[in-house]
Amino acid sequence: MSAQVTPDQDSIIFVLSGLFGVFLGVAAALALALFIVPSVQYLSLSNYLQIITAFAGAAAFLYLYFRYGRGIGWLYAVGAFAIWGIADTAWYASVLVGAGIFTFPSMIDMGFVAAILLLSSAYNHIYPRKRVRGLILLAVFFLMLVVPLAILAMGGITRQALMILLYFFACGSLIITGLNHALTEHPMALAGTLLFALAFMAYPIRETFFNGNPYLSILGAFVAAGFSLIVLGFLSVGTMRIPTGTCTSRTPP
Template identity: 50%
Template structure:
């Protein structure tokens, strides 16, 4: 787009330099804003972005299909595919966010988000290796859970650093915190203090903190990211309870597809929201 400085040129011919500079800088600011908008729009329509988001939309669709398969036709094959899909979504998401972080000039929140997905992916790989080795009873509670819980907390930090704070009614946040702690406290009361009960408490606290952070940092304006976080949180509110009380339930393994779908939406939202760095 060509800059429009016609008004400024008129006044410089008349030797009115004050008006010239006033109009010049007003026009410059207008054109700068317009150029930035065009640049951002071009970024969002770039082939690389379309390829990345298309890949994660495919993962999302696969997660939905697998969820239906697990619910309608429970089979170990579908569960294995679900684990593979989760790992692919996490590791690919981490790599994509690292790429976007580098391209955008190093925004800190993308690095934290990449770290969260990468740590979760590594933790889940270790979890699945234990399953393949016949150590199903050893995966909960374990150090694997500490890695997953840490990844949830790191994702909270990413949201806190990357999105502006937006005041939410304190009673809503307090209500979410109380709800997120009520169940694990009930578990502690009914089963007594144990490693499994304490890890369950940590899961619920981390998930509640993630939701509170998201609501408190404008994620209601980014529905894909918020939806992805909610799917992820639902999965890990159910996971420790399944491991403690419902390990043989044939339906609950569907939560793995929630994780893959959640990661896909989070990555799509973060990548679409990013803006490449510009150089002078």
């Protein structure tokens, strides 16, 4: 017998929520472990978790695209997580095959920046627009640029300084777009976005000025936790797009 679809009836959403809840818990545990006892083993686990979470997130968004309305925003989200996962995988693959490591900045960094900008585009299409006071957005924009501009002023124009500026611009765009599109009404997505942006503002600073600092390896766990929270927020939004009167007689993709 067919019945009306409700979010509670979607077992896949339930499983995905549980899965990313586990990812979030593991990321929190790794962050604590890396902060207390910096270890190569913990760092490796953090790196693997980032890649797994990114590709799993892309798969979750692809499911939302086919199951709950084929909005272009979900494809932007798929692309953002997939590009990030591919870029990070390429970095580790180059090390494993003996091709050496990518020094900062590199094409890998361009992949990360592209992923952040695509995620910003996803927010623009998935979350409803919300009027935010211009002074708040201006303050966020100023805070996003003050650090890279100060680095440019003190150290001159270098590849590292320009990449830092690009990372901060991309992260600022992500936060401002989120605030402009009701992200504050979705606490998990907001927390994940801020955590993710914080990690990618600190990452280029670490690579330029604090390379080798063992405690800053915690940023990888921040990325995985941010990804998990963003996906959990997206899952709650995606299931709200169920058309009334839809029946379960068709098989979900």
